[in-house]
Every structure is written in structure tokens, then in C-alpha cells.
Amino acid sequence: MLSCPLASCGHESCIMCSEPAHEPLKCSQVEKQLVTRARSSIEECMTDAYVRRCPSCNCAFVREAGCDKMICRNCNALSCYICRELIANTSHFSERSCSLYSLPDDMTDRQNVRIAGVAAEKLAQNDVGTTELEGLVQMLL
Numbered sequence: 001m002l003s004c005p006l007a008s009c010g011h012e013s014c015i016m017c018s019e020p021a022h023e024p025l026k027c028s029q030v031e032k033q034l035v036t037r038a039r040s041s042i043e044e045c046m047t048d049a050y051v052r053r054c055p056s057c058n059c060a061f062v063r064e065a066g067c068d069k070m071i072c073r074n075c076n077a078l079s080c081y082i083c084r085e086l087i088a089n090t091s092h093f094s095e096r097s098c099s100l101y102s103l104p105d106d107m108t109d110r111q112n113v114r115i116a117g118v119a120a121e122k123l124a125q126n127d128v129g130t131t132e133l134e135g136l137v138q139m140l141l
Helices: 035-052 091-095 107-126 131-140
Strands: 069-071 078-080
Touching: none
Parallel strands: none
Antiparallel strands: 069 078
16 A cells, blocks of 8 residues: 555555555455446436426425326425426426326436436446446446
């Protein structure tokens, strides 16, 4: 291990792989920082595909079944699950392209999952040969 000589820093890294100190693990057993960042980014995109936030109070919720008219459990605001906008009543669904009923894996969710896959592919191109990242890409596509 290599330690920074500055007392204010104290950062330790592995001489072999340049990753943060990871004793007693071997370099091959440590998830590389690029893979960790990519995994976090992909997980955030996947979460964004399913978790909605109330446009009024920012309270998080997930719709598992039922209609797309959402009532916030925190502030009772009405919002559309598809377009994520505040709505006054159900007339929103007849005046817009939003459907009052859709499957939980609606088009928006599938689109966000596809975007997460594309983001993972781009990250994989920056570090060719990262097997773990390529596996994540295949899982998403």
C-alpha cells in the first residue's frame, strides 16, 4: 500500500491497481471505481424509472397497480403518474395523451430503463474490457 505523506490527507492506495487500499482483498477481488460509479448511475436511472415524486411536496411514491391518478399521501395533491404533472381532476386524462389506466411497466418506465442501458454502454466504452459493467448492460437491455 502507498500512503500519502501529507498528514492532512492520509489517503492510502494500492501500488498494484491504484484503487483505494483494500487489504486483505486481492486486486482482482475489488470492484473498480469506474464500475462502482457506473453501477450507482445505472441504479439511479432504474430508480428514476419507477419512483415518482409529488410535484407539490416532493414526497416519493411508487405505483404498483391501479389508475394513473395519484393522490399524495403527504399533501393530498393530485398528479398524473405518466407525465408527473399536478392535475385538477380526471379530465386531464381525456384532454392529454396520458391514459387513466396503464400497466406498471408503462412506456415511460421502459424508456428510462433503456436510457440506463445506453448510459451503461457509454460508460463501458470508456473502459473497454470491464466485464462487470458489460454484464450490467446486458441485464438492462
